[in-house]
Amino acid sequence: MYRIRLFSVRHARAFEWIYKRVENMMVLMDPVFAKIGYNRVEKPIALLERGVKGLLFDCQMCGQCVLSSTGMSCPMNCPKQLRNGPCGGVRPGGYCEVKPQMKCVWCQAWEGADRMRENTRIHDVLPPVDRRLQGSSSWLRVSREKAAELRESRNAGKTAVAKAFSEARKIEPATAPLVPEPKNAVDREVRKT
């Protein structure tokens, strides 16, 4: 919901703290997830993530969460889905070019970031979204990325993105993942059912 989304940005600092805890917890859970199998936990965790983040941030489940680099304002609610906004069309008062009744998601993002402890993460350039990951759990991806020993990826495409956006890779590893994806995370058809 729009109102709750604005609330979350106003309290970006608190949410940053909570989010960090969730993330750490997910990383600690890595051995457990690995044991059960990332493939099997994908669906339930994605469902949980969709519910929680959908309520708080109007999450669109892009699968590559960057909230902590965007002042807790979800960039996928920007009509242009920019990952490095705002665009040059912002209206007076900070309203959106495309949806004039809505506050610009990216003006919100910079304000939110200003309230956060790590307020310069928004300065790093984020890569384009990998559309295959739409609908999958970003929490699990972060957990895999942060916990796994970063083996040199064999997949040239992944490596090229990670290298081109190395700052983003460091702060938001899910945006340029290197670890091989479990089948349920990339197979959209399976996730739908």
Added chain:
Amino acid sequence: MNTYLPNDDLPKHEPLEPGLISGSRLERVLKAGKFAVTAELNPPDSADPDDVYEAARPLGEVADALNATDASGANCHMSSIGICSLLTRAGYGTVYQISCRDRNRIAIQGDVLGAAAMGVRNVLCLTGDGVGAGDQPGAKPVFDFDSLSLLRTIRTMRDDGVFLSGRKIKTPPRLFLGAAENPCIEPHDWRPIRLGKKIDAGADFIQTNYVFDMPVFENFMRRVRDLGFDKRVFILVGVGPLASAKAARWMRSNVPGIHIPDSVIDRMEKAKKPAEEGKRICIELIQQIRGIEGVSGIHVMAYRREHQVSEIVLESGILKGRAVSDKARL
């Protein structure tokens, strides 16, 4: 005759002098510390190359490079890559504008190579206006990249010689990379920092949207200088003549991202000859901009007033000391 020979008119891929990235005229002028002029070309709704040459003629004599817009305002016109190919062959310096609205990463990376092969040396990376602003509001907006990820991708193609897929590019493109900036609209506090982000993403030069509000722009530049960004990127400031108070009001409310202060509109309203006044205001702005530390040139956008561009640039005196004739030629 069925012989397919390479086109001798096209610039060859020869070694560059040290310190140059693309060898474009714009890059040379800027790196030589001269005050540069670029101008936006009004793209024809036509398939006739003569319409392109005709649009270029009044701008070419004062501009170091001509910007070919990429369906700006989400309106359909001849493509930027088509215009750049024609003008490059005719010897003009061009800026190939790429908007993220209409093409995905596969199309854009391919076009970048195509443009570079045609001799294009400057690229301007833009996010693009929403499709709703234009003549085909039912179109599917793409926005696969945004302007920053696009910049970083082309920089990777140029400097690392690979596509974003990791596949190798045999001869990487040589391009002088540009980005846009809109200093006079919100969020004012963050615009200078976002400029820095564009430099980090790969921008070598910046062309701004229209600047009509000098106090706001001066604040912006002060921040930019404090952050040291003017030393890392060449900034060309957007200017253009207004036609009338009515036209100015229309632009302000209908074209995304344009800020014109009331004082300017008042002046237009009171003028007996609005077109002359529009030109006067533009010249005064250019002269003030010229005096601001950290500014490297101007970018003239004179939509439907192309005939005034030469006079404006020459009367402003910014080209003093530079030979004027066929300037946009390579």
